Ligand code: FES
């Protein structure tokens with residue numbers, strides 16, 4: 001199962017079975033994504049942790065500048081920016097809620113703009129692949145120049161009936177050199 | 188109007204006066220001043236040995252990575268014979284950047300502008316349409332190659348300098364090599380890189396990060412106090428890790444050797460003189476090593492170094508001017524203690540900008556599973572999203588902003604916590620060893636070497 005999921009990330013299947021835009025399932029998923037963005041932008045880390053599955057895998061690979069002939073190697077999954085599971089995400093959230101996470105105290109003001117949401121069925125009943133674009137803006141202190149990070153999130157979510165949970169997220173970012181001084185924020 | 192001389196800035200300030208030995212102060216303007224920055228590119232980054240990467244990043248002939256020496260881009264490439272070369276990434280024809288990718292493999296580095304071509308060692312091969320002699324005849328072909336830096340490989344680590352006739356790498360490391368060897372030269376295979384380095388921009392002067400790497404232990408107590416809040420029992424553990432021995436040199440290199448008996452309950456008897464090397468190693472191997480590596484380490488190190496490794500191993504520190512070294516313990520949920528090993532460089536990108544480059548390593552002989560665990564631990568603690576270093580990279584920009592103020596730039600950074608203790612008794616290692624609680628001495632040495640280099644005309 002895990003292997004199948006990883007393969008799906010490596011190469012987007014040519015003919016995935018799409019969940020049509022505007023269908024009831026699609027709309028529910030879209031709402032969950034808008035809610036997640038709001039929760040993170042409002043620093044409600046406890047609620048965000050609730051949206052994470054216990055078997056979560058959360059990664060942010062590096063991007064490299066490679067020549068066109070080697071473009072497939074521009075995503076590097078060795079030393080990543082994030083390489084997390086449920087436990088490490090809880091620890092990160094716990095630190096942010098504590099008294100001494102100075103990287104985010106005072107907190108950044110962020111907006112996660114989520115667009116281009118495409119939902120696909122997976123081989124597992126009740127689990128969906130959700131590909132979406134993210135534009136994150138981050139403002140700290142008096143800086144007038146926003147830090148901006150764009151990327152595609154390649155997710156897998158699980159339908160729990162009344163709500164969804166995030167099982168897998170890989171964020172393909174567009175910068176080879178990040179323009180912000182840390183990732184003390186979640187993507 | 189005042190003008191600059193080799194010993195003064197254009198406002199008449201003598202460069203030596205920026206660092207004041209009598210009171211151990213450094214003028215804050217050094218973190219923002221463009222003129223000082225420009226001088227540093229010649230007098231510091233043009234003079235010292237600079238860390239560029241690891242030979243395991245470019246294992247095969249033709250492999251290359253693009254890196255930086257100060258504010259110059261360079262190509263680090265392996266030739267057919269396996270030798271590593273470092274060349275200025277500037278086309279001698281009209282200045283186009285020759286190499287455009289972070290890494291790759293080629294035997295011919297060809298400039299996309301007019302097609303001049305170069306070997307991995309930087310030698311000029313030729314230009315297109317040979318019979319038209321588009322590179323002319325005024326300069327011989329032997330002088331049309333890429334500008335070559337002087338290279339030294341130390342335990343797989345790639346260093347280069349523009350100071351072609353200057354001190355050797357061993358002279359540069361000096362007596363500190365005895366300690367670095369305990370980290371980099373202790374196993375058969377040595378370190379290997381676990382992937383391309385993380386890279387990100389911090390809006391800060393490179394020295395804010397550089398001087399901290401010369402072993403600022405003190406900030407851990409406050410800036411990183413979450414370590415105690417999350418992992419400690421009541422908040423006093425961090426203070427105990429401030430004790431140990433700091434070693435430094437007059438070249439600004441520094442390492443913090445923390446006392447194991449003070450840091451780990453399981454190591455409380457390590458100094459007692461009653462435990463053999465094996466006994467101690469099996470309880471707590473050197474950070475980054477696994478217990479099965481003892482024989483290798485023993486054959487590489489002297490008995491004095493082994494004893495040091497089992498009592499006060501070097502764990503964090505740096506190498507002048509812009510390298511941070513971490514070789515730290517990473518306790519696991521199952522009770523084992525693995526290591527986290529990383530090197531950073533802080534690449535100057537202007538007076539108020541640096542690029543943070545973070546390589547993660549493991550000993551070559553480590554099992555694949557342990558390597559992955561060490562890698563995830565390191566990502567969790569260091570670099571881009573690292574819980575420790577997030578806070579550092581959010582601090583340096585404020586220091587840099589302070590240094591831009593008309594009044595702020597006249598303030599000073601103070602290094603007045605001076606070690607008063609005699610050198611540690613029975614200390615086995617060379618260099619300058621400061622016993623006891625972490626103090627400012629090694630960072631002060633860093634500034635004194637900066638001052639020495641900055642006041643010598645390039
Ligand atoms: S600038 Fe490189 S060939 Fe002309």
Ligand SMILES: [Fe+2]
Nearest residue numbers: 406575576579
């Ligand atoms: Fe720090």
